[in-house]
Amino acid sequence: MSFTHEIKSNRLLEDEITDNFHDISPPLTDKQVLIESERCLFCYDAPCINACPTDIDVPLFIRKINTENYHGAAKEILEKNILGGSCARVCPTETLCQQACVRNTEHDEPVAIGKLQRFAVDHLDTTQPYPFDRAASTGKHVAIVGAGPAGLSCAHRLARDGHKVTIYEAAAKSGGLNEYGIALYKLVDDYAQKEIDFVLQIGGIDIKYQHALGKDVNLNQLRENHDAVFLSIGMGNVNALNIPGEQYPNVEDAVAYVSELRQTNNLASLAVGKNIIVIGAGMTAIDIAVQSKKLGAENVTIVYRRNQSAMGASEHEQELAYKNGVSFVFNAQPKQIVGDENGISTMEFIRTQQSSNGKLQCKDEIISMPCDVVFKAIGQQLDSSPFGNDNPPALDQRGRIAVNEQFQTSLDKVFAGGDCINGKDLVVEAVDHGNKAALAIHQQLQQD
Amino acid sequence: MANLACEFIGIKSINPFWLASAPPTDKAYNVVRAFEAGWGGVVWKTLGEDPAPINVSSRYGVHYGQNRQVLGFNNIELITDRPLQINLDEITQVKKDWPDRVIIVSLMVPCEEQSWKDILPLVEATGADGIELNFGCPHGMPERGMGAAVGQVPEYIEMVTRWCKQYCSLPVIVKLTPNITDVRKPAAAALRGGADAVSLINTINSITSVNLETMSPEPSVDGKGTHGGYCGSAVKPIALSMVSEIARDPETASLPISGIGGVSNWRDAAEFITLGASNVQVCTAAMLYGFGIINDLCDGLSDWMDKKGYSNINDFSRAAIPNTTDWKHLNMNYKRIARINQDNCIQCGRCFAACEDTSHQAILKTGDFDNREYSVIDDECVGCNLCQVTCPEPNAIEMVDVDTGEEHLSWLHHPANPYREEK
Numbered sequence A: 001m002s003f004t005h006e007i008k009s010n011r012l013l014e015d016e017i018t019d020n021f022h023d024i025s026p027p028l029t030d031k032q033v034l035i036e037s038e039r040c041l042f043c044y045d046a047p048c049i050n051a052c053p054t055d056i057d058v059p060l061f062i063r064k065i066n067t068e069n070y071h072g073a074a075k076e077i078l079e080k081n082i083l084g085g086s087c088a089r090v091c092p093t094e095t096l097c098q099q100a101c102v103r104n105t106e107h108d109e110p111v112a113i114g115k116l117q118r119f120a121v122d123h124l125d126t127t128q129p130y131p132f133d134r135a136a137s138t139g140k141h142v143a144i145v146g147a148g149p150a151g152l153s154c155a156h157r158l159a160r161d162g163h164k165v166t167i168y169e170a171a172a173k174s175g176g177l178n179e180y181g182i183a184l185y186k187l188v189d190d191y192a193q194k195e196i197d198f199v200l201q202i203g204g205i206d207i208k209y210q211h212a213l214g215k216d217v218n219l220n221q222l223r224e225n226h227d228a229v230f231l232s233i234g235m236g237n238v239n240a241l242n243i244p245g246e247q248y249p250n251v252e253d254a255v256a257y258v259s260e261l262r263q264t265n266n267l268a269s270l271a272v273g274k275n276i277i278v279i280g281a282g283m284t285a286i287d288i289a290v291q292s293k294k295l296g297a298e299n300v301t302i303v304y305r306r307n308q309s310a311m312g313a314s315e316h317e318q319e320l321a322y323k324n325g326v327s328f329v330f331n332a333q334p335k336q337i338v339g340d341e342n343g344i345s346t347m348e349f350i351r352t353q354q355s356s357n358g359k360l361q362c363k364d365e366i367i368s369m370p371c372d373v374v375f376k377a378i379g380q381q382l383d384s385s386p387f388g389n390d391n392p393p394a395l396d397q398r399g400r401i402a403v404n405e406q407f408q409t410s411l412d413k414v415f416a417g418g419d420c421i422n423g424k425d426l427v428v429e430a431v432d433h434g435n436k437a438a439l440a441i442h443q444q445l446q447q448d
Numbered sequence B: 001m002a003n004l005a006c007e008f009i010g011i012k013s014i015n016p017f018w019l020a021s022a023p024p025t026d027k028a029y030n031v032v033r034a035f036e037a038g039w040g041g042v043v044w045k046t047l048g049e050d051p052a053p054i055n056v057s058s059r060y061g062v063h064y065g066q067n068r069q070v071l072g073f074n075n076i077e078l079i080t081d082r083p084l085q086i087n088l089d090e091i092t093q094v095k096k097d098w099p100d101r102v103i104i105v106s107l108m109v110p111c112e113e114q115s116w117k118d119i120l121p122l123v124e125a126t127g128a129d130g131i132e133l134n135f136g137c138p139h140g141m142p143e144r145g146m147g148a149a150v151g152q153v154p155e156y157i158e159m160v161t162r163w164c165k166q167y168c169s170l171p172v173i174v175k176l177t178p179n180i181t182d183v184r185k186p187a188a189a190a191l192r193g194g195a196d197a198v199s200l201i202n203t204i205n206s207i208t209s210v211n212l213e214t215m216s217p218e219p220s221v222d223g224k225g226t227h228g229g230y231c232g233s234a235v236k237p238i239a240l241s242m243v244s245e246i247a248r249d250p251e252t253a254s255l256p257i258s259g260i261g262g263v264s265n266w267r268d269a270a271e272f273i274t275l276g277a278s279n280v281q282v283c284t285a286a287m288l289y290g291f292g293i294i295n296d297l298c299d300g301l302s303d304w305m306d307k308k309g310y311s312n313i314n315d316f317s318r319a320a321i322p323n324t325t326d327w328k329h330l331n332m333n334y335k336r337i338a339r340i341n342q343d344n345c346i347q348c349g350r351c352f353a354a355c356e357d358t359s360h361q362a363i364l365k366t367g368d369f370d371n372r373e374y375s376v377i378d379d380e381c382v383g384c385n386l387c388q389v390t391c392p393e394p395n396a397i398e399m400v401d402v403d404t405g406e407e408h409l410s411w412l413h414h415p416a417n418p419y420r421e422e423k
């Protein structure tokens, strides 16, 4: 990445930046845990369980916390969701379990399920034996492509069932977006890697790093050499703006920049723009905007073509952006980016209006905003090139891998889950897909 | 403004709130602070013969509820551990300085006539308003033949009470132990011995918890524990029942009662008074919050009395006694059922779990996760109150009367009762 103009590193002191990137939601103290766990009503058929994609028995683990059975609480969570630790930190609980909590009324607040979950998993007693056993070897061997949340949860389940698992991972580290994508302040202290160490303790899982499907190995080979294949490659492509000027330097892919941010040893050394425009309305847009602010960018503006209520990011996330000094401009559709091969100077937008039938109409008003960096955060897409042309799995209308209820693709013994299939694109959902696909694979392998 | 001033066995008090005999009343310093805060009287920490007993270190245990809230409290302390003369001198001085406040002196000496003969004149000389006989302490002292060891034998109660009436002119209150099967028996014995009143309850035999690391009951003294006396709000229901038993029994109904046990707020006090107490004594609540709670005790009680139109304590004394009866007199044709107010229900399903698993399957669950509803199947509801008890929302479940159109019918006259009596 080459930056020019006002783009420079060390905008803030190293200490300031370290401070800015501290854990955004620090762990609860023992006293807070006592008070918060007491608030759970131990609901019958609790709606929070249903709202958790991995069906964690929330009232049960909270009750175990309340009786100081922390180890039991952690096991309860991990049994359903082996990445319960990172989910507790990154789940948008305000749209999942906590939204469903019966305490979530106008007079009350939902139980802080995510924070309690973090407390429990953090208090797993590691002096005790590993909480999961491996069944006797089945002699079956499953290939998994991609060591993100979906691949890891699938691998752990299969390993528990006695199967041998090899994960082919294009990157040098596992974890997927937990390692390369999640906002730094949500997952601090190298948590993704610590969690993976715990996952792999089950045994029977081999990860082949820097082994990309479509490059170092192809799907047909995998199918030949294994009893089943699970595809969990996430989304490799970024949506384009398709406007003039997009090709200029400093018009950046938000996800790629976050990845660089997450991997650097020295945050202060990262080059940061002065006037940054973020195009998008989801979690990624908020993340890149907030992190840019925390690195010292002077003006960060999220521009969205629709109005505020249509934003994908939850109110909670929008609030986070406001708190960090991010500005919003709504009803503005990208028109062009003005610049040259040395960089950019302004971005132009067309004012839009939402008609009563929900359709977006352009007005004849042009908004021009100065900028030195534009981040694109308008969604990602499956990169299907790794499947090649020789018998690839069928895709759905959105261009993701098509699967049935058993997470099986159009190809025999090939399954898929996580972001590469249609869904909510959340870590917890990827884990759920991995769990369920593992169950389907296990059932099929038993029938063989 | 309702008048909280009252008279108990001829002793005038500015309000019905006394501190029970315990650490809050152990010495002049505490008692003066209590009077400054506004307490009407104290029962001085129990005096005994010299040499005073010695207390152990680690003395209190606790039974916690939600968020470290103290439900029950216990102790293994003995009677005062200060020399008799110091206590007597302090009582004399404080009574002189605070003539409008009540000082009752609690006593416990061996069950020998001479012991009582010796101590009573000394107490009378202090100017105290009365004496309370501690026949209730359940730990330590009974091993020495005192406290509950006396309180559990009605004949001893009667005998010692008689000695006290004989050798001293002060009013005598007999403090009863709850560690007994039928509290009316010791109360009747006190009456026969000439007691002016009874006070109850003293503490209940208890072990609050066991330390699972050291395997010692708490409070632990060098790795060992012993049963102690239980008190605090957890014992209130037991105390209320015992007070009402004495007030209801024709044999003991004439005995004035000083109500003790878990009184923590003005409402508790009012309840004790409606069931037979003429005043109340407080220990644990003061030990947990300090003497300042007297403000709310007085204020809350007088406010409530104003609202009800009661001008003094006597106006509602024993008001609930006519409605306290034996099971056999309850109306078997009366029916009440639960009704769920959907506006206040938060759909937690606690009522369902409770009724479905452990009662009468009278709660109906409909809808799915996003729009569930809980309602009562009227025909199945027996009106047990369990759902209302478990419901976390104060106004979600109401118990409503159902008009069965049938006349009052008690078990005494019920056709299914083989021993029924004709009306």
Ligand SMILES: Cc1cc2nc3c(=O)[nH]c(=O)nc-3n(C[C@H](O)[C@H](O)[C@H](O)COP(=O)(O)OP(=O)(O)OC[C@H]3O[C@@H](n4cnc5c(N)ncnc54)[C@H](O)[C@@H]3O)c2cc1C
Pocket: A090, A091, A092, A145, A146, A147, A148, A149, A150, A151, A168, A169, A170, A171, A174, A175, A176, A177, A178, A181, A182, A183, A186, A211, A212, A213, A214, A232, A233, A234, A235, A236, A255, A258, A283, A284, A287, A386, A417, A418, A419, A420, A424, A425, A426, A427, A428, A430
């Ligand atoms: C910026 C950003 C922020 C986010 N924040 C949150 C959040 O706060 N909370 C939340 O719940 N979700 C968040 N998400 C979404 C979440 O990260 C994903 O839903 C989740 O990681 C999906 O898991 P996955 O295993 O399907 O894919 P990924 O995590 O993308 O993992 C895919 C893995 O496959 C590997 N791979 C790809 N191609 C190949 C190939 N050809 N051969 C071999 N390996 C390959 C990749 O290297 C990667 O390791 C965020 C996403 C982004 C982009």
Ligand SMILES: Cc1cc2nc3c(=O)[nH]c(=O)nc-3n(C[C@H](O)[C@H](O)[C@H](O)COP(=O)(O)O)c2cc1C
Pocket: B020, B021, B022, B023, B045, B046, B074, B075, B077, B078, B079, B080, B106, B134, B136, B137, B175, B201, B202, B203, B229, B230, B231, B232, B233, B235, B260, B261, B262, B263, B281, B282, B283, B284, B285
């Ligand atoms: C630490 C402690 C010491 C006590 N000591 C005595 C005592 O010396 N004499 C006595 O008659 N009762 C004693 N009691 C019992 C109290 O007077 C009172 O009867 C009992 O605690 C119930 O009231 P409560 O629930 O308000 O505490 C003691 C109670 C406590 C907690």
Ligand code: SF4
Pocket: A051, A052, A053, A054, A055, A056, A058, A081, A084, A087, A088, A091, A093, A096, A097, A098, A113, A114, A117, A428
């Ligand atoms: S995994 Fe996420 S959604 Fe599920 S209970 Fe935990 S915090 Fe909530």
Ligand code: SF4
Pocket: A039, A040, A041, A042, A043, A046, A047, A048, A049, A058, A059, A100, A101, A102, A103, A111, A113, B348
């Ligand atoms: S809905 Fe809320 S109160 Fe009920 S069990 Fe779940 S977390 Fe507890």
Ligand code: SF4
Pocket: B340, B344, B345, B346, B347, B348, B349, B350, B351, B352, B374, B387, B390, B391, B392, B393, B396, B397
């Ligand atoms: S317990 Fe109360 S709040 Fe919960 S479902 Fe029943 S009526 Fe509603």
